[in-house]
Amino acid sequence: MLGPVSEEEYLRKEIDAVEQRAAKRIDPGTGALTISIAVLALLVSLVLPWIGDDTGLNVVLGESASFLPRLFSFFAFGIGVLGSGITLAVRRWGLAWVCALGLFAGSVTGVLSIWTQQTTTSNKTIGPGPGIGLVIAVIAVIVLLVKWVKIAASRPPQL
Known part of the structure; x- marks a missing residue:
């Protein structure tokens, strides 16, 4: 027969439960501000030209662009904006x-997108060249990458 649980045992179980919940959480600290600014830069890049005269919104919606810029736009806005939020x-x-x-x-894929827009064959450009919006988006994604790796790797080891 089990006797009543002592108050000390009850508190120990409650503390252990809180510790387990806290171990699954992150604290981005001041990195949250940097992440927010990078996400804002991604959103601003939507209205800027990405490939020739096509804006980032045209690329995201699939109205124009080759495979790599479209794939990059899915990563940038799917993971960069929605995932970060x-x-x-x-x-x-x-x-x-x-x-x-x-x-x-x-x-x-972002760096490859810029590269494919700059690749030349026998002094003739293949693509219209990367626009400022694509460059800003790639830089913002790299900033987000650095911040999320730093935050994710900061979790203390579980003993």
């Missing part, structure tokens, strides 16, 4: 890693 709201450690890994893929 959700992760800052719920502050889960696992989501911080999802953002970090997704933004790594986004930064690679």
Whole structure:
């Protein structure tokens, strides 16, 4: 027969439960401001030209652009804007890693998007060239990548 639970045991269980919940959460600290500014830069890049005269909104909606810029736009706005917003709201450690890994893929496709717009063959340009909006978006994604990796990697090890 089990006797009544002592107050000390009850408090120990409650403290352990709080500790487990806290271990799953992140504290972005001042990094949240940097993340917010980078997300704002991504949103501003929507109205700026990305490829030739096509704005970022045209690329996101698929009205124009080649495969890599469209793929980059999905990473930038899916993970960079929506993922960052959700992760800052719920502050889960696992989501911080999802953002970090997704933004790594986004930064690679972003740099490749710029490169494919600058590639030449026999002194003739293939593409219209990257616009300022695409460059700003890639820089913002790289800033977000650095911040999310730093936040995700800051979790203390579980013993």
